[in-house]
Amino acid sequence: MWLWEWLGPNRTLPSACLHGVDATIPLQALERASLLGDRLERLRGRSVVLAPRDPLTAALALVELDGVARRMVLCPPDLSPKHAPDVIAAAEGEVWLDDRVGAAAALEELRVEGPVPKHGAVTRRYSHATEWVLLSSGTTGVPKLVSHTLASLCAALQEPSYEMNDTVWGTFYDIRRYGGLQILLRAMRCGALVLHGPQESITDFLARAARAQVTHVTGTPSHWRAALMSGAAAAIAPRYVRLSGEIADQGILDRLRASYPNARLVHAFASTEAGVVFEVSDGRAGFSAGLLSGQQAAVGLQAGVELKIEDQRLRVRSPGNARGYLGGAAAAPLSDRDGFVDTGDRLELRAGRYYFIGRAGGIINVGGLKVHPEEVEAVINAHPRVRASRVGARRNPITGAVVVAEIVPADPLEVRPAPETLKREVLELCRERLPAHKVPAAIQIVERLELSAAGKLVRAEV
Amino acid sequence: MSLRAVIAAHFQQVAQEQRRQLSPLSDDLRLLQSGLDSLSFALIVARLEDALGFDPFDAPQAVKFPVTFGDFVKLYEDDRRQPAAG
Numbered sequence: 001m002w003l004w005e006w007l008g009p010n011r012t013l014p015s016a017c018l019h020g021v022d023a024t025i026p027l028q029a030l031e032r033a034s035l036l037g038d039r040l041e042r043l044r045g046r047s048v049v050l051a052p053r054d055p056l057t058a059a060l061a062l063v064e065l066d067g068v069a070r071r072m073v074l075c076p077p078d079l080s081p082k083h084a085p086d087v088i089a090a091a092e093g094e095v096w097l098d099d100r101v102g103a104a105a106a107l108e109e110l111r112v113e114g115p116v117p118k119h120g121a122v123t124r125r126y127s128h129a130t131e132w133v134l135l136s137s138g139t140t141g142v143p144k145l146v147s148h149t150l151a152s153l154c155a156a157l158q159e160p161s162y163e164m165n166d167t168v169w170g171t172f173y174d175i176r177r178y179g180g181l182q183i184l185l186r187a188m189r190c191g192a193l194v195l196h197g198p199q200e201s202i203t204d205f206l207a208r209a210a211r212a213q214v215t216h217v218t219g220t221p222s223h224w225r226a227a228l229m230s231g232a233a234a235a236i237a238p239r240y241v242r243l244s245g246e247i248a249d250q251g252i253l254d255r256l257r258a259s260y261p262n263a264r265l266v267h268a269f270a271s272t273e274a275g276v277v278f279e280v281s282d283g284r285a286g287f288s289a290g291l292l293s294g295q296q297a298a299v300g301l302q303a304g305v306e307l308k309i310e311d312q313r314l315r316v317r318s319p320g321n322a323r324g325y326l327g328g329a330a331a332a333p334l335s336d337r338d339g340f341v342d343t344g345d346r347l348e349l350r351a352g353r354y355y356f357i358g359r360a361g362g363i364i365n366v367g368g369l370k371v372h373p374e375e376v377e378a379v380i381n382a383h384p385r386v387r388a389s390r391v392g393a394r395r396n397p398i399t400g401a402v403v404v405a406e407i408v409p410a411d412p413l414e415v416r417p418a419p420e421t422l423k424r425e426v427l428e429l430c431r432e433r434l435p436a437h438k439v440p441a442a443i444q445i446v447e448r449l450e451l452s453a454a455g456k457l458v459r460a461e462v
Numbered sequence: 463m464s465l466r467a468v469i470a471a472h473f474q475q476v477a478q479e480q481r482r483q484l485s486p487l488s489d490d491l492r493l494l495q496s497g498l499d500s501l502s503f504a505l506i507v508a509r510l511e512d513a514l515g516f517d518p519f520d521a522p523q524a525v526k527f528p529v530t531f532g533d534f535v536k537l538y539e540d541d542r543r544q545p546a547a548g
Binding site for chain 1: 479480500501503504505507508509512517519520
C-alpha cells in the first residue's frame with residue numbers, strides 16, 4: 001500500500017486542501033512541485049525522524065516519504081528535547097527532518113522549509129513499505145514508540161468506502177497523534193482539512209475553521225469542553241461532531257447536542273496501540289453490549305475488529321492494531337499470545353450497556369474501596385452549571401486516600417452561582433448518584449484545568 | 463468558636479451527611495462507638511485540614527491514633543501549639 005496512490009483522485013481536486021495556520025496548500029501542488037525535491041532520494045531506505053514544528057509541513061513531508069523511507073517517526077511538536085535521544089535510539093533514526101535548525105545535533109539533519117513546496121516536481125517511486133511510528137504519550141512522560149503500517153492506520157478507513165464529497169474536516173488534535181493522523185488520512189483521501197497549529201488558541205482555530213466552512217470536527221472531550229468554554233463554539237456549524245481519546249460522558253454529549261442540534265454526534269473508541277475500534281452514534285455515553293456479541297454492523301464496530309473483556313478490561317484484536325513497540329528488549333509486548341491488545345480501559349455493564357469507568361492504574365483507593373476518577377467526573381459533569389471537572393486523590397490518614405474534585409463552572413463570572421451554592425449542589429448530586437466513598441471530600445472551584453499536549457486532562461499520579 | 467466547637471461541628475455535619483446517628487460528644491466517648499465509620503473520620507480530617515490549614519496526622523513523627531473524642535480534640539490542640547513546620 002502506497003499513500004501517494006491511496007490518495008487517488010483527491011490528489012487532483014482543487015478543493016482537496018490542507019489549511020494550515022499560515023498557508024493553504026492543495027494536494028495537487030505535490031503533482032507540480034515538491035517539498036523535499038532532490039533531497040528525497042537521500043532518504044530512500046532510511047529511518048527518518050519527522051520533526052517539523054509546523055503540522056502542515058509535516059503532513060506534506062509524510063506524503064512524500066511514504067514508500068521512500070524505511071521508517072518514519074512522527075514527532076509531535078511538544079516532544080521534549082530530553083526525550084529526543086530515546087526516540088532516536090529506539091527508532092534507530094538516521095536522519096532528523098526538521099523545519100528548525102539544530103534540533104538534534106547528534107544526527108544527520110535535513111532542514112525542510114515549509115509549508116509551501118518550492119522544489120521542482122520529482123518522479124514519485126515506491127520502493128519501501130514504510131513503517132509508520134507514532135509516539136504514545138505514556139502517563140509517566142517517556143514516550144512509547146508504537147509501530148504501524150499504512151495498512152493498519154487505514155484499517156478503519158477502508159469500509160465503508162469514502163466517496164468524494166465536500167467534506168471539510170477540522171481537528172483539535174495534532175496530526176502527529178493517532179487521532180489527528182486518522183483525520184489527516186481520511187481528509188487527504190476525500191475532502192479537505194483544517195489543521196490546528198501548535199500555538200494556536202481554540203478561539204483562533206475555530207475562527208479559521210469557520211472561514212474554511214468546516215463540516216466535520218473531531219477532538220477529545222476535553223478539547224470540546226475547552227471549545228464550549230471559549231465562547232467561540234458557535235462560530236462553526238458542523239454536520240458531524242466526533243469525540244475520541246477520552247471517555248465521553250453524558251454531560252459533554254448533551255452539551256454538544258444542545259450546541260450543534262443538527263450535527264451527527266459520534267463518540268469513538270480508538271487508541272494508538274489498538275487502532276479505531278468502534279463508533280457510537282446514539283448520543284448516549286457507553287456502548288451497547290451487542291458490540292461484544294457480534295452485532296457488528298448495527299452498533300458501529302469497525303470491520304474485522306474482535307473484542308473481549310478480561311479483568312473488566314477491554315481487549316481488542318483488529319487489523320488496526322499496531323504491530324508492536326520499538327525499543328528492543330525494553331519494549332513490552334503489545335498484545336497477548338492470542339493477538340489481543342489490552343487497552344487498559346475498564347468497563348462496567350449496566351442495563352445492557354457498557355460504560356468506561358476509567359483506566360487501569362488510575363484508580364483511587366479509599367479505605368480498600370476502588371474509585372475511578374472518571375466515573376465521579378461523569379456525575380459531576382452532568383450538573384448543568386459545571387463545564388468540566390477533574391477528580392483526584394488526596395492522602396488521608398484514615399482511609400489512605402479520599403476523593404477530591406476541581407470543577408470549572410459553566411457560567412461566566414457575573415452570572416455564576418456563589419461558590420458555596422455550586423459546591424453544595426454538586427455534592428448533593430454526587431450523594432444522590434454515588435456510594436459515599438466516591439463522593440468528593442472537598443471541591444475546589446477553578447477557572448481552567450490543564451490539558452496535556454494530546455488534549456487530555458493532565459492527571460497526577462495517584 | 464473554640465477549636466473543640468469547630469471539631470464538634472464537623473462531626474455533626476459529617477454524621478448528618480452520612481446519615482449516621484452520632485452519640486453525644488463527650489471527652490471519653492470512644493470514637494469507634496461514636497456511630498461514625500472510617501469514611502466519616504476521613505472526611506472530618508480532610509475538612510478540618512481545609513478549615514484550619516493543618517493536619518496533625520501529617521506530623522513528621524508518628525502520631526498515635528486518637529481513641530476517644532477527647533484524644534482527637536487534644537491532637538488538634540497540641541498541633542496548633544507547635545510552631546509551624548516548614
